[in-house]
Amino acid sequence: MIKCQEIKHTLSENLEDNLFVDDFKFGEDDVIRITRKEFEEMAADLILRAKNLIVESLRKAKLHRDKIHYIFQVGGGCRMPMIKQMLKEMFPTAEHQCSIHPEELVAKGAALYDYQLKKEKKIKLL
Incomplete structure (x- = not known):
């Protein structure tokens, strides 16, 4: 292995x-x-499963692909060209980031998510 x-x-x-x-x-x-x-x-079926999982997650979250502005790729798969290509095809307008320090990307993603939640909450209060 x-x-x-x-x-x-x-x-x-x-x-x-x-x-x-x-x-x-x-x-x-x-x-x-x-x-x-x-x-x-050999990995085509796994890539298709990953793609379907992303599509289903977006559907459940009621998000459209065009509303995704950042793609933070963490883990070993983010270095695989076929994963990068699939994500770029699915989210062509998003900024894609893959780092050797995945913890930093996770923290960055959490900070952006928090900012977005606070921004939405502020708009609803107005």
Whole structure:
């Protein structure tokens, strides 16, 4: 699993990587080449599930995609080109941020959310 995770990370930066069979099966000396395109094809169902989850969340929140101005990407998936591409296609007008310090992005998102709530509350009081 660790080797596969390393390959996933490598494919986020490069177009191909190799899996050495002897890392898993002693005495077998073979190499399996995997491309980013092949990896993305294998993960297509997961990407579709993620996209559907986002669409459903927006529907439940009664939000339209155009009303989303910031996309804060946290976690390992935010470095994957196919995740970045999906989010940019779904939210083309939003500002996309992916940081090596996800805690900072979470704090930034919480601060923006708090600001928005206070702004809406102020408008309702007027």
